[in-house]
Amino acid sequence: xxxxxxxxxxxxxxxxxxxxxxxxxxxxxxxxxxxxxxxxxxxxxxxxxxxxxxxxxxxxxxxxxxxxxxxxxxxxxxxxxxxxxxxxxxxxxxxxxxxxxxxxxxxxxxxxxxxxxxxxxxxxxxxxxxxxxxxxxxxxxxxxxxxxxxxxxxxxxxxxxxxxxxxxxxxxxxxxxxxxxxxxxxxxxxxxxxxxxxxxxxxxxxxxxxxxxxxxxxxxxxxxxxxxxxxxxxxxxxxxxxxxxxxxxxxxxxxxxxxxxxx
Amino acid sequence: xxxxxxxxxxxxxxxxxxxxxxxxxxxxxxxxxxxxxxxxxxxxxxxxxxxxxxxxxxxxxxxxxxxxxxxxxxxxxxxxxxxxxxxxxxxxxxxxxxxxxxxxxxxxxxxxxxxxxxxxxxxxxxxxxxxxxxxxxxxxxxxxxxxxxxxxxxxxxxxxxxxxxxxxxxxxxxxxxxxxxxxxxxxxxxxxxxxxxxxxxxxxxxxxxxxxxxxxxxxxxxxxxxxxxxxxxxxxxxxxxxxxxxxxxxxxxxxxxxxxxxxxxxxxxxxx
Numbered sequence: 021x022x023x024x025x026x027x028x029x030x031x032x033x034x035x036x037x038x039x040x041x042x043x044x045x046x047x048x049x050x051x052x053x054x055x056x057x058x059x060x061x062x063x064x065x066x067x068x069x070x071x072x073x074x075x076x077x078x079x080x081x082x083x084x085x086x087x088x089x090x091x092x093x094x095x096x097x098x099x100x101x102x103x104x105x106x107x108x109x110x111x112x113x114x115x116x117x118x119x120x121x122x123x124x125x126x127x128x129x130x131x132x133x134x135x136x137x138x139x140x141x142x143x144x145x146x147x148x149x150x151x152x153x154x155x156x157x158x159x160x161x162x163x164x165x166x167x168x169x170x171x172x173x174x175x176x177x178x179x180x181x182x183x184x185x186x187x188x189x190x191x192x193x194x195x196x197x198x199x200x201x202x203x204x205x206x207x208x209x210x211x212x213x214x215x216x217x218x219x220x221x222x223x224x225x226x227x228x229x230x231x232x233x234x235x236x237x238x239x240x241x242x243x244x245x246x247x248x249x250x251x252x253x254x255x256x257x258x259x260x261x262x263x264x265x266x267x268x269x270x271x272x273x274x275x276x277x278x279x280x281x282x283x
Numbered sequence: 284x285x286x287x288x289x290x291x292x293x294x295x296x297x298x299x300x301x302x303x304x305x306x307x308x309x310x311x312x313x314x315x316x317x318x319x320x321x322x323x324x325x326x327x328x329x330x331x332x333x334x335x336x337x338x339x340x341x342x343x344x345x346x347x348x349x350x351x352x353x354x355x356x357x358x359x360x361x362x363x364x365x366x367x368x369x370x371x372x373x374x375x376x377x378x379x380x381x382x383x384x385x386x387x388x389x390x391x392x393x394x395x396x397x398x399x400x401x402x403x404x405x406x407x408x409x410x411x412x413x414x415x416x417x418x419x420x421x422x423x424x425x426x427x428x429x430x431x432x433x434x435x436x437x438x439x440x441x442x443x444x445x446x447x448x449x450x451x452x453x454x455x456x457x458x459x460x461x462x463x464x465x466x467x468x469x470x471x472x473x474x475x476x477x478x479x480x481x482x483x484x485x486x487x488x489x490x491x492x493x494x495x496x497x498x499x500x501x502x503x504x505x506x507x508x509x510x511x512x513x514x515x516x517x518x519x520x521x522x523x524x525x526x527x528x529x530x531x532x533x534x535x536x537x538x539x540x541x542x543x544x545x546x547x548x549x550x551x552x553x554x555x
Contacts, residue, residue: 070452070456072452090455091452091455091456092455092456092458093456093457093458095456096456096457097452097453097456099449099452099453101447101449102447102449102450102453103449103453104453105450105453105454105468105472106472106548106551106552107471107472107546107548107549107552116457116467117457117458119467120454120457120458120459120460120463120467121457121458124460124463125462126466127459127463127466127467128467157547157548157551159548159551159552160551173453173457174456174457177456177457177458179456
């Protein structure tokens with residue numbers, strides 16, 4: 021639930037320009053889908069937003085404040101693979117964010133604090149359809165269930181922005197449809213601004229409030245290095261989608277600051 | 284059918300695994316009988332009964348001079364050195380491996396130093412160790428540590444670097460500090476790999492142990508072998524070698540078992 025602003029952002033690797041002249045305002049609680057051909061800088065865009073890469077020029081602002089140059093708990097992420105920790109069970113994976121938040125030295129909770137966090141994690145696991153799988157290791161889960169777990173893990177920590185890097189790209193169509201339903205519900209019931217990179221146009225239009233297409237305007241071989249991709253289309257989905265008022269029993273955010281009412 | 288597709292059945296596989304051992308044993312017995320038939324005092328390939336007699340004397344009869352069971356006290360002395368050295372190596376490798384693998388600054392400072400030190404031939408340092416630390420236990424333990432530690436550090440830091448980038452990013456988005464990442468993400472995932480590393484270093488560790496004991500010692504399995512070598516006592520040397528091999532094999536087996544039981548998630552991660 022944060023406004024994001026890209027202010028004339030360029031990304032270059034040496035002489036190679038990947039992205040140029042990216043200026044973009046994203047409203048709080050938007051669901052932004054980024055589409056475009058391979059190698060057009062969608063993932064670079066996401067990595068800059070994550071804080072993993074720095075823009076070469078320009079700046080990125082979140083709620084008017086320049087972005088920290090490293091990932092932090094304000095921005096959750098789900099990758100296509102390796103998003104969950106293989107050495108932790110399903111329940112431990114979801115608990116991890118809370119344990120790291122409240123136990124600075126050991127990174128583990130005990131007693132009543134652990135009990136409370138566990139109850140919350142179990143409720144969240146039930147929400148994402150992983151009830152009964154708490155004690156399994158991720159390798160025992162199907163691809164779709166692993167991504168559900170990754171979503172639950174990210175949401176448990178209560179990020180303001182959720183970044184998705186082709187999260188459902190490796191899933192079967194049926195499973196993908198199920199997880200779309202879940203994704204929509206999470207977006208409605210938490211206070212997230214979502215930015216999703218996807219190859220799947222129908223997915224982009226089904227989920228997002230706004231679809232951004234990246235494209236290289238000049239793609240002749242001799243021009244490739246010197247001209248980066250830029251935003252070629254910026255489509256608001258019509259009829260306009262907005263996040264629903266939060267449900268009666270919303271998924272609780274782990275943030276300490278009070279969320280805006282009816283955001 | 285192609286050879287690469289021919290798989291022995293489970294039972295056949297067991298027989299096939301046993302075959303080389305049986306062949307070596309048969310070969311030894313035949314050779315021993317042939318030599319003893321020619322010269323009953325031949326010491327090179329003693330008969331099984333002679334070796335059994337030697338084992339009985341070394342392992343189960345009190346030695347009159349020292350008042351102890353020689354094979355037992357040798358084993359205790361050697362294992363004490365080996366295990367304390369491996370404990371030092373393992374603990375140090377764990378700390379340095381994680382620090383070098385996780386912190387780019389530590390990697391920049393220590394990475395090439397470790398690579399260079401791992402190329403120093405440890406046995407060439409043995410005289411220095413004897414001069415500096417004396418002929419006691421410390422120099423032997425130090426030799427094993429020097430022989431195994433750089434390799435383990437290198438191995439472990441590479442394992443840390445091999446962890447998917449996504450995991451470290453994800454941990455940061457869950458609010459983890461560097462310390463918390465080391466403690467909750469990297470350490471538990473490195474422990475099973477540490478066992479692999481330790482298994483690989485068992486061979487070198489035994490090598491350096493026997494070498495150090497052979498050169499200057501008054502107890503230990505290697506000391507005993509090199510002592511009785513003067514009398515061509517093959518009836519003692521051969522059982523000792525078999526005993527050392529068995530100990531090393533059991534340690535390897537125990538580590539493998541520990542890895543499987545303590546880290547049930549690891550098999551599928553490694554399979555990827």
